[in-house]
Amino acid sequence: MAEAVKTNVIRILEKEGAAHRVHYYDPEKGIDGLSVAAQLGQDPQAVFKTLVTQGKSRAFYVFVIPVGATLNLKRAAAACGEKSIEMIPQKILLPTTGYIHGGCSPIGMKKAFPTFIDETAQIFDNICVSAGKIGAQVELSPEDLLRLSCAQYAQLTD
Numbered sequence: 001m002a003e004a005v006k007t008n009v010i011r012i013l014e015k016e017g018a019a020h021r022v023h024y025y026d027p028e029k030g031i032d033g034l035s036v037a038a039q040l041g042q043d044p045q046a047v048f049k050t051l052v053t054q055g056k057s058r059a060f061y062v063f064v065i066p067v068g069a070t071l072n073l074k075r076a077a078a079a080c081g082e083k084s085i086e087m088i089p090q091k092i093l094l095p096t097t098g099y100i101h102g103g104c105s106p107i108g109m110k111k112a113f114p115t116f117i118d119e120t121a122q123i124f125d126n127i128c129v130s131a132g133k134i135g136a137q138v139e140l141s142p143e144d145l146l147r148l149s150c151a152q153y154a155q156l157t158d
Contacts, residue, residue: 005133005136007105007108007131007132007133007136008108008132009105009107009108009130009131009132009138010022010131010132010138012107012108012148013107013138013140013144013148016144016148018140018141018144018147018148019140019141019144020138020139020140020144021126021138021139021140022131022136022137022138022139023040023042023128023136023137023138023139024135024136024137025039025040025135025136025137026039026135027102027134027135031102031134032067033047033049033066033067033068034067034068036067036137037067037068037128040128040137042128042139043124044066044067044068045066045068045120045124046066046124046126046127046128047066047067047127047128047129047137048064048065048066048067048117048118048121048127048128048129049064049065049066049067049129049130050062050063050064050099050104050105050106050129050130051063051064051065051071051087052087052088052093052096052097052104052113053071053073053076053085053086053087053088054085054086054088055077055080055082055083055084055085056082056083056084056085057082059080059082059114060088060096060111060113061076061080061082061085061113061114061115061116062106062109062113062114062115062116062149062151063076063115063116063117063118063156064106064115064116064117064118064121064129064145064149064151065118065156065157066118066120066157069118069156069157069158070157070158071156071157072156072157072158073085073086075154075155075156075157076116076154076156079116079152079154079155079156080114080116096110096111097109097110097111097113098110099130099132100134102130102134103130103132103133103134103135103136104130104132105129105130105131105132105138106129106145106149106151107129107132107138107145107148107149108132112150115149115150115151115152116151116152116153116154116156117142117145117146117149117151117152117153117154118153118154118155118156118157119153119154119155119156120157121142121145121153122142122153124142125141126139126140126141126142127139127140127141127142127145129145
């Protein structure tokens with residue numbers, strides 16, 4: 001089981017007074033989203049992954065979608081006003097966001113990138129996203145996530 005540590009995401013949530021719960025899981029049992037949801041006993045549709053993309057303009061965009069879903073690149077491009085977007089190479093994730101693959105959170109990135117949360121988040125009272133470290137997730141309201149990541153809702157999946 002991951003050790004209980006206070007990540008920057010948790011510090012930001014505390015500083016902003018956002019109600020949240022931290023959940024820890026065992027990375028040895030899998031770090032893919034569906035494995036994490038199963039370990040936490042959460043509905044996979046309420047556990048969200050953070051994807052970082054780059055548009056044709058070379059600008060970066062962040063998309064937060066359910067772990068079992070696939071990002072629809074055409075819908076994502078339309079949401080951010082780009083002609084097209086593509087996933088960034090894993091090797092530039094850390095220098096771009098400050099997070100590693102499997103521990104990327106939409107809260108507390110090195111820079112504020114335009115962020116979009118799949119509209120399905122709104123049907124839940126709380127959703128889970130990475131706490132900024134492999135082995136840790138935070139559960140919070142979609143509205144707090146929207147506010148703290150300066151995001152907007154969009155239809156991003158099929």
